[in-house]
Amino acid sequence: MDDIYNKITELVKNNILDVDDNFVKFSDSGYDAVKFDKNNFSNIENIKSDNKIAFIDGGSSEILKSSNFSLNLIRIYYAVYFKNKRIKSGKNDFYSFTCAKNVNNEIYFDTEIIGIKNNIISKEGLLLSSLDETIKQGITRANISNMANLVRRFSEIKTAAKVVESLDENDIIVLDGSLQCTFTNEKKYLEELYENALRNKVIVCGLSKTTALMTDKGNSITSALNKFNFDGKWAYHPVADIKNENHQADIAFVKFHEKSKYMFRFEIFRKQKERIKDAINLISGNCKDPVFIGYPYGLVEADRSARISNSxxxxxxxxxxxxxxxxxxxxxxxxxxxxxxxxxxxxx
Known part of the structure; x- marks a missing residue:
């Protein structure tokens, strides 16, 4: 038995690669990666600001499921913070019901939104082929339950677009996750958010708790950047020049607090990238709570408030x-x- 465990520990140690990483390796040709350089690190500054930050997150739970239908309870939550105090929040609960139907001799998933007077999202765009590349699993037909993830994501973005209209110039709105379009029909929701944000001069950001990105040598981004031993709280930028129209963003990696062990992937709407340091500086002020030091408390609250318990x-x-x-x-x-x-x- 010791031989088995020794083999496992050897494999793990051998795959923590002590190599010279050059850049982030993207799977899409629409990304021109920037070579790693210590000069791309900058300190995150403590600033005083009169601007607000809004945080958005969503949760869902499948209540009923058969092979041909799925009923989900979906909850979208937002909170607006000013000088690290919540001044406004809102929550929407509704149901999504997805059923399988035959369209031109192919199986489609058709989704209906139930339980809210003014639906967050429209039914248009919620009819997808069960073989749609953005929801299917590998080479097999999509699980009907996957439609709830799409509905939740669209609803988060639509909520953000509405919250933007109540914010002021130079305020920030932060989505949980990337600004990349990952679902069919998602782009129109993000474009609405961007249009509203530009009109109201509000900065749009996304923060991902995890990232699957790797370096050109197959190493983790965290490991590659930690080799530079940059102290304190920092931002690493630029990472890549993005030319993908389904990902209208600029990427940075951030460590929001000097005592944090975690680094996060941070994104900002491409047309606002000159404000990336201002946004990072302001958000870092919301990352001091010991419940998850180095992560915005507004997103901690949004995650907790949007979550649907088993009970x-x-x-x-x-x-x-x-x-x-x-x-x-x-x-x-x-x-x-x-x-x-x-x-x-x-x-x-």
Missing amino acids: EKEMMLTFFSIKFGKEWEKIKDSLSSVDAHEILDSIG
Whole structure:
């Protein structure tokens, strides 16, 4: 048994590569990577500002699922901070119901939004082929549950576009995640956000908790940048010249607090990239809370407030079982075909 563990530790150590990384390796030709250079590090400054920061995040939980339909509860939350105090917040709960339908002899997923008077997003753009490249898994047909991720993402961006209209010049709005379009029909929502932001002179940013980007030698970005031993809290920029129209952003990597062990991928709308240091400096002031030092507390709150607990999900499931009445046993039969994993997971 020791031989097995020794082999594993050897493999892990050998893959923490002590090599000279040159640049971030992007998978798309629309990115011209900039060679790593210690001169691209800059200190993040402590500043006093009268500008506000708005944070957006969303959560979802699948309540009912069969092979041909999926019902999800989706929650979108935003909070606006001024001098590290929340001055405004809002939350929207609604349901998304996706069903499979035959369109021209092919299976499509059709989604309807339920439970909110003024729908955050329109039904237009929520009919996708089950073989759409942005939702399918590998070479197989997409899982119908994946549509909830698309609806949540569109709703986060649409909420951001509305919140922007209540902000003032030089305020900042921060989305959880990248500014890259990853779903079909996502681009129109981001373009609306950008148009509103330019009109109101609000800065649009995205912050990713994790990044799958690697260097040209296959190393992690964190490992490559840490080799420079740059002290304190810092921003690393530029990373690449992005010419991809589905990713209208400029990228930096940031360490928001000198005591933090974490580095994050930071993005700003391409047409506002001259404001990237101003935005990073202001956001860093929201990253001092010990609950997750070095990460914006506004996003911690947004994540917590948008999350849907298992107990809440179980309560909704009980509610619907009562609502369906005698039909529930018949409906349960269609659900049981996909419940096997849950049964196995519950076995101690």
